[in-house]
Amino acid sequence: MSDATFGMGFGFGGVLGSALEAFGPLCVGIDPHDFLLEEWGLPSSAAGVREFGLRAVDAAAGRAGIVKPQVAFFERFGSAGYAALEEVLRAARTAGLITIADAKRGDIDTSLAGYTEAWLTPGSPLEADAVTINPFQGVGSLESAMEYAADNGKGIFVLAATSNPEAAGLQSARVASVTVSRAIIDGVSAFNAGRAGEGPIGSIGVVLGATVDFTALGVDVHTPHSPALPVLAPGFGHQGAKATDVRRLFGALAPFTLVSESRSLLQAGPRGLATAIDARAAELRAALG
């Protein structure tokens, strides 16, 4: 998806809103693990991840609104892996899918600008619609990246409360009077509020794992944000959370929560993936009413 203006507002928030309306919240993770490549009858090579990614895009197109290629599985093959990822991202965007490059980048602001340029510049070889960012160097270090994204009709998902169990100790620690997770969410929400004129849905979102104990992490899912805060939610499927629990888990944030699943869908194999996506999308439609 490349147009910056949609009925639900401008920029990435608007694009996301249209996709949620048309397809619901399912985000298909494209994670070519070696065990999946083997199950799909593909080699563990750049050619293998390229074929895997393109087949996953074909299966998702017209069935889900969003795909999230996991950059790590392409990066392990060096420049050939990156060439494969470029093709997969291009194919997905051409098919009308929103692409979230799961690259988990982060650095001081000037270096982060290089990463943002790589992933979020219209016309760049690795162009995606959004990228995941790790805020360990402080939410303040993300300011110019968030501005760059919003100025270019792009999005960012900032890790805030991640789905892996090892994260809770660090992310529940307190900065001033709130938890790290809460401080990150507040920082992102404040950025979106500063550009509230652009539409009802913000262009910068957060990653909140579906497996997380939000109370322990001081994350408030009951109060809506204005503009709405997009949430990328991994942790469904293989990591244990049930897609149909999205409303119970995410409360007021549920209407803007992307339900991300990788292995649990991809294990259906190249021939079963389209059916698995259809089934999960239908389950989510029923659960969200």
Ligand SMILES: O=C(O)c1cc(=O)[nH]c(=O)n1[C@@H]1O[C@H](COP(=O)(O)O)[C@@H](O)[C@H]1O
């Ligand atoms: O940013 C992510 O997508 C992410 C954040 C997080 O907190 N937990 C998490 O699992 N992820 C990613 O989401 C995907 C989860 O894959 P499955 O567990 O197979 O659905 C992987 O690509 C992870 O790197």
